[in-house]
Amino acid sequence: MPATTATLIARTFAALAVGAAGMVPLTVAASVHASPLPGATQATYYENCTEARKAGVTPIQKGEDGYASHLDRDGDGIACE
Numbered sequence: 001m002p003a004t005t006a007t008l009i010a011r012t013f014a015a016l017a018v019g020a021a022g023m024v025p026l027t028v029a030a031s032v033h034a035s036p037l038p039g040a041t042q043a044t045y046y047e048n049c050t051e052a053r054k055a056g057v058t059p060i061q062k063g064e065d066g067y068a069s070h071l072d073r074d075g076d077g078i079a080c081e
Contacts, residue, residue: 046071049080 044066046052052060052071060067062077071079 046080052080 045068046055046057046066049058049071052058052066055066057066058080060071060079062072062079067079069075
């Protein structure tokens, strides 16, 4: 289930607070799934480029958090360009 705007804002502030405390900040995305589709990197998964654009992370290079082959239509290693 997609997170609400309020949930995303709360997660973002929590991530910033953790970062300010000297710990590793969390990655926050529109849709985070425990088991991303094959080709997705790390824990961040975007259902489509619209979600990635709303999160402000486009374009996504192959190897970066959130990259997935289903977001890279032309197969050049750059998703949601």
